[in-house]
């Protein structure tokens with residue numbers, strides 16, 4: 001995706017901390033907000049490591065495509 005950029009070797013320490021399956025030397029595609037946090041050696045605010053999780057989708061909602069899901073997340077945030 002256009003809005004994602006790769007991590008680099010300077011982010012490896014924090015990636016090892018927050019991603020249990022992270023393999024050193026591997027670059028990860030992340031958004032600019034998360035990359036800014038990693039560059040300061042901070043855990044991104046909405047990382048699962050911080051306890052973040054997506055809200056449960058109500059059972060009565062129709063199946064969402066990606067665009068509808070993104071719009072729904074915008075409304076929640």
Ligand SMILES: [Zn+2]
Pocket residue numbers: 030031032033034035044
């Ligand atoms: Zn992010």
